Amino acid sequence: MGGALYRQSAQRRWAALALLAGLTVLPLLLQAVGHEFYVSFVSRLLIFALAATSLNFVVGFGGMIAFGHAAFFGAGAYTVAILMENGISSALVAWPLAIAVAALLALGIGLVSLRTRGVYFIMITLAFAQMIYYLFISLKAWGGDDGLSLASRSTLGSLPLSNDAVFYWVVLACLAATLLLLDRITHARFGRVLQAIRENESRMEALGYPVHSYKLLCFVIGGALAGLAGALIANHGQLASPSLLQWTQSGTLLVMVIVGGVGALYGGVVGAATLLLLEEVLSHFTHHWHAALGLALLFVVFRAPHGIAPWFHRRFSRSKKNEAPRE
Amino acid sequence: MDIFLQQVINGLVQGAIYAMVALGYTMVYGIMGLINFAHGEVVMIGTLVTITVVTFLLKAGFPVWLAGGMGIVAAASVCMVLGWSLERVAYRPLRGAPRLTPLITAIGMSIVLQNLAMMIWGRNYMTFPSLIEKTQFEIGGAAFTNVQVLIVLVAGLSMGGLLLLVYRTKLGMAMRATAQNPGVAGLMGVNANRVISSAFVIGSVLGALAGVMVGVYYEIAHYQMGFMLGLKAFTAAVLGGIGNLAGAMAGGILLGLIEALGAGYIGDLTGGFLGSHYQDIFAFVVLIFVLMFRPSGLFGEKTGDRA
Numbered sequence: 001m002g003g004a005l006y007r008q009s010a011q012r013r014w015a016a017l018a019l020l021a022g023l024t025v026l027p028l029l030l031q032a033v034g035h036e037f038y039v040s041f042v043s044r045l046l047i048f049a050l051a052a053t054s055l056n057f058v059v060g061f062g063g064m065i066a067f068g069h070a071a072f073f074g075a076g077a078y079t080v081a082i083l084m085e086n087g088i089s090s091a092l093v094a095w096p097l098a099i100a101v102a103a104l105l106a107l108g109i110g111l112v113s114l115r116t117r118g119v120y121f122i123m124i125t126l127a128f129a130q131m132i133y134y135l136f137i138s139l140k141a142w143g144g145d146d147g148l149s150l151a152s153r154s155t156l157g158s159l160p161l162s163n164d165a166v167f168y169w170v171v172l173a174c175l176a177a178t179l180l181l182l183d184r185i186t187h188a189r190f191g192r193v194l195q196a197i198r199e200n201e202s203r204m205e206a207l208g209y210p211v212h213s214y215k216l217l218c219f220v221i222g223g224a225l226a227g228l229a230g231a232l233i234a235n236h237g238q239l240a241s242p243s244l245l246q247w248t249q250s251g252t253l254l255v256m257v258i259v260g261g262v263g264a265l266y267g268g269v270v271g272a273a274t275l276l277l278l279e280e281v282l283s284h285f286t287h288h289w290h291a292a293l294g295l296a297l298l299f300v301v302f303r304a305p306h307g308i309a310p311w312f313h314r315r316f317s318r319s320k321k322n323e324a325p326r327e
Numbered sequence: 328m329d330i331f332l333q334q335v336i337n338g339l340v341q342g343a344i345y346a347m348v349a350l351g352y353t354m355v356y357g358i359m360g361l362i363n364f365a366h367g368e369v370v371m372i373g374t375l376v377t378i379t380v381v382t383f384l385l386k387a388g389f390p391v392w393l394a395g396g397m398g399i400v401a402a403a404s405v406c407m408v409l410g411w412s413l414e415r416v417a418y419r420p421l422r423g424a425p426r427l428t429p430l431i432t433a434i435g436m437s438i439v440l441q442n443l444a445m446m447i448w449g450r451n452y453m454t455f456p457s458l459i460e461k462t463q464f465e466i467g468g469a470a471f472t473n474v475q476v477l478i479v480l481v482a483g484l485s486m487g488g489l490l491l492l493v494y495r496t497k498l499g500m501a502m503r504a505t506a507q508n509p510g511v512a513g514l515m516g517v518n519a520n521r522v523i524s525s526a527f528v529i530g531s532v533l534g535a536l537a538g539v540m541v542g543v544y545y546e547i548a549h550y551q552m553g554f555m556l557g558l559k560a561f562t563a564a565v566l567g568g569i570g571n572l573a574g575a576m577a578g579g580i581l582l583g584l585i586e587a588l589g590a591g592y593i594g595d596l597t598g599g600f601l602g603s604h605y606q607d608i609f610a611f612v613v614l615i616f617v618l619m620f621r622p623s624g625l626f627g628e629k630t631g632d633r634a
Binding site for chain 1: 356362417420421424425427428430431432434435436437438439441442443446561562565569605607608610611612614615618619622623624627
């Protein structure tokens with residue numbers, strides 16, 4: 001039993017390393033075949049993977065269906081843009097601050113929202129996010145409807161971030177670090193307690209765990225990581241746009257998480273890749289790609305109701321005794 | 328004073344429409360714990376079908392009352408079929424799946440329906456043919472039209488009819504039983520599939536009526552109108568306590584009133600910082616405050632961990 005588990009985790013580690021290596025050399029490959037354009041596309045994909053992963057931590061491990069994640073995503077982006085506007089372009093200052101701002105925002109919103117549960121939690125997080133959206137589009141000093149553009153990308157030591165390939169590697173490093181961090185968290189005591197709370201909140205409360213604080217901390221971690229993704233997306237397009245804060249953004253992230261696999265470590269990554277690739281491919285083929293996307297979503301969900309990552313895992317993993325994916 | 332009264336009248340009309348749509352959400356949620364995000368699109372299709380049928384019949388020389396009546400019947404039947412098939416195609420196959428999964432099919436269906444409507448009716452705004460000659464009345468400095476009176480009346484009658492159905496008929500009893508405990512209801516011989524289908528059908532008919540009201544009231548329609556209307560109506564259902572019929576009605580009216588009053592006074596309140604097109608903010612502010620103090624909505628009972 002222990003051996004099987006060990007084999008399985010070793011297998012997973014090798015798969016992850018192979019994937020990481022493949023993604024690392026990807027820009028060189030794309031350059032070699034003359035498709036540099038796609039480096040920027042894959043960067044965007046990885047940033048959304050990071051944002052979806054942060055939401056998946058809240059939804060999948062904390063069991064909180066948050067419909068306002070765009071608020072933290074956008075807050076990170078705007079923090080970087082506003083600092084840039086005021087002459088602070090160092091990534092070492094701006095990105096941690098973006099994370100901090102998003103975390104603080106998550107703390108405030110979480111404190112109030114966690115009084116509610118279920119569908120009420122969905123709606124109250126949505127309401128908070130929408131209020132922040134309206135606040136930003138009415139603040140003319142910060143760009144209003146047009147958003148706030150960045151004069152250049154952030155500076156990070158002597159790394160030329162303006163080079164798309166270099167920026168890609170930085171994004172990849174952020175994503176890999178985040179996945180590693182979340183992997184450690186979910187296997188640590190905190191993560192175990194968190195998952196137990198997701199399964200049975202009242203029992204954990206009866207056992208004396210401060211359920212509310214655990215959930216709040218989970219919400220804040222998710223928000224903070226979304227802030228990092230926001231900082232990256234602002235740099236990617238050199239724009240902090242109010243559309244990052246809009247509720248459709250929260251919806252997109254949630255779709256990515258559910259399609260990828262709620263509560264699966266790589267669920268966010270798989271979901272983001274699926275959705276963005278589908279969008280890219282379908283929009284090449286048909287004018288009505290929105291409808292095609294809707295149908296594709298239906299198809300995916302009927303084939304894999306627990307999400308693609310767990311489905312894939314069950315199909316191709318040698319051991320059939322995988323942890324059952326949770327909703 | 329007259330602005331206040333005026334906005335109260337406008338809010339009541341808008342609120343009646345929200346309430347009609349909110350009932351569709353709350354019935355489905357109450358019975359099967361599912362957020363039917365595509366309900367807003369059903370309302371939109373109702374409006375567009377009415378426009379097509381009425382325009383065609385008026386051109387063919389039918390009298391106004393007959394054209395209007397047949398428009399409503401057509402919208403109701405199309406929406407009934409649509410709601411019924413929505414459940415069969417998008418939700419029933421996923422009955423045993425994780426709770427969040429139907430949300431994806433709902434969003435998928437909603438995208439598909441919007442695009443379908445765009446292909447059939449085009450991207451442009453459509454004007455609703457005028458069925459009723461508008462006459463204005465005045466009370467205490469506030470004006471209102473016969474259309475507004477009619478909307479509130481029809482909404483009141485439909486909601487009364489719904490309450491009769493749910494609390495005075497056998498089908499209604501089966502619905503309430505299924506909402507309380509599907510397993511036990513099944514043991515008592517209630518056919519859960521039939522109950523769920525009827526909830527969708529009834530909700531869609533109310534949605535179709537709401538769609539006709541929106542058309543008659545604003546005289547304009549668009550293939551994207553469903554989503555925002557649906558979101559607002561869903562907010563109303565949550566405000567009142569989801570799964571609760573009276574709550575959805577009260578929540579709808581309340582939301583309509585708050586939005587109308589908010590739109591009337593928002594400029595003064597924020598010193599011109601926010602214009603009346605930010606009236607949506609009020610809906611969300613009120614939602615946050617209500618849920619802070621009543622975490623299960625105004626009339627909601629404390630529920631378990633449903634989502």
